[in-house]
Amino acid sequence: MKCGSRTTRMCKKKRSWSKAGQASQTAAKPGLTRNKVMLCVWWDWKGIIHYELLSPGRTIDSELYCVQLMRLKQKVERKRPELINRRGVVFHHDNARPHTSLATQQKLREFGWEVLMHPPYSPDLAPSDFHLFRSL
Numbered sequence: 144m145k146c147g148s149r150t151t152r153m154c155k156k157k158r159s160w161s162k163a164g165q166a167s168q169t170a171a172k173p174g175l176t177r178n179k180v181m182l183c184v185w186w187d188w189k190g191i192i193h194y195e196l197l198s199p200g201r202t203i204d205s206e207l208y209c210v211q212l213m214r215l216k217q218k219v220e221r222k223r224p225e226l227i228n229r230r231g232v233v234f235h236h237d238n239a240r241p242h243t244s245l246a247t248q249q250k251l252r253e254f255g256w257e258v259l260m261h262p263p264y265s266p267d268l269a270p271s272d273f274h275l276f277r278s279l
Contacts (some may be wrong), residue, residue, distance in 0.1 A: 205244035
């Protein structure tokens, strides 16, 4: 019996712990979900500013990310005009390739937004928590 291109043995997972010498119970793995959708969310201390659902199978590249940033800028101008008129927007994102591309950096400079550097990943660091309270 086959499960996709794999044999049945590889398509089962252990269901319970068993004692030495006893066979464990097995159950078939659930099928993979093909209709995953990516949700992109931008927020600040007041709540969600903008969100977008990407179509199934779509991945974010720098071109799409720059388009999303344009839409985000429009929402910030409409929902948070005090940010535009005062010190400006302080923007924080991770080190994903679309976020660090030359096109993205150029777009953020064009907006005049300050970009906070994202430290290397570490279980001890939570940069989003740290940067929420800059005055401390």
